[in-house]
């Protein structure tokens with residue numbers, strides 16, 4: 001296949017089009033402004049890996065700006081001469097390999113950064129309806145698919161320390177894969193968050209749900225309510241019970 005054919009499609013769900021349209025949307029959520037953040041998607045049929053260029057305004061990217069790697073992640077099938085691939089590429093490749101991801105989203109969400117300042121080693125929030133959008137460590141015996149967390153569960157997301165360069169995050173990221181085998185996200189302190197899923201649709205849902213939960217946790221913390229407190233326990237942390 002001609003290298004240009006890898007990024008030319010009229011299908012809005014083709015990875016080359018979807019990376020561009022989602023980054024455009026994410027810009028308006030403050031998730032990928034000032035060149036920060038990004039998305040990588042595996043083509044569901046060819047399994048080729050689509051990767052954004054580094055240091056560009058992600059909301060203005062076009063399909064022709066994208067790098068395409070073969071499914072074994074050993075060689076680029078398409079390399080725009082103007083650019084280098086995203087500095088997050090080693091982290092994306094590790095998620096593809098170790099988490100069987102179909103897509104990875106990296107944001108510089110301020111909610112993730114705030115939670116990394118509030119929580120020490122892991123972000124925790126419990127008993128909130130939106131938790132049900134995130135998979136648990138349990139698998140349905142009939143389908144083999146992960147069962148979602150329940151309203152009564154606690155969502156835990158590991159936090160790793162930021163480093164000067166993205167590739168230096170690799171060891172700590174992979175350590176969390178051992179310590180939190182079922183997590184779909186890792187927060188990087190004072191930096192942002194990496195979120196993955198078996199498909200881009202799932203990764204997008206997890207990103208939106210986790211961002212909502214991190215924003216809520218910061219608001220609860222500001223009122224003195226521990227985000228992982230039991231149902232009803234919040235009353236004892238509030239000065240005024242209405």
Ligand SMILES: CSC[C@@H](O)[C@@H](O)C(=O)COP(=O)(O)O
Pocket residue numbers: 034035036037038052053054055056085086087088106166
């Ligand atoms: C604002 S610089 C951000 C980068 O250092 C990095 O963390 C990032 O999120 C994007 O890196 P990039 O190489 O542009 O894909």
Ligand SMILES: [Zn+2]
Pocket residue numbers: 036037106107108191192
């Ligand atoms: Zn980043």
